[in-house]
Amino acid sequence: MNIFLPTRVCLFLVFLAAPAVADDTAGKAAFERICAMCHGESGEGAEGPPLVPLKHGAQEILGFVRNGRGNMPPQPRSAITNDEIAAVAAYLGMLGDAAKK
Ligand code: HEC
Secondary structure, eight states: OGGGHHHHHHHHHHHHHHHHHHHHHHHHHHIIIIIHHHHOTTSOOSSSOOOSSOOSOHHHHHHHHHHOBTTBOOOOTTTSOHHHHHHHHHHHHHHHHHHHO
């Protein structure tokens, strides 16, 4: 009976990995909804500085977005959730990695 356990663990890990993919989509959507108008469609920079390649960690970005920074206005939770900000940071990191290749 126990021989089936590794299979179950593997299936479980596959299901765990699935939301990570969904998060990139959530990050992209939230970025385009809120950040793109100032930081460019692909984070290349516009009114705000470029965010790709990303020079800040997820925790720092959470702080900038919640508290504002210079001319960047703070965003309330009703506009973007903490999870979405984390997803945006992951999305920007991914864009930077893709640009390096
Ligand atoms: C209304 C325009 C505007 C919006 C919307 C906006 N930003 Fe910004 N952002 C700025 C400006 C302007 C700066 C430069 C602030 C300064 O240092 O004076 C900035 C700075 C930053 C920085 C620091 C960049 C650096 O290299 O120092 C990060 C990170 C950042 N923004 C992330 C975001 C994210 C993530 C979002 C979306 C949730 C967002 N911003 C939405 C205008 C904006």
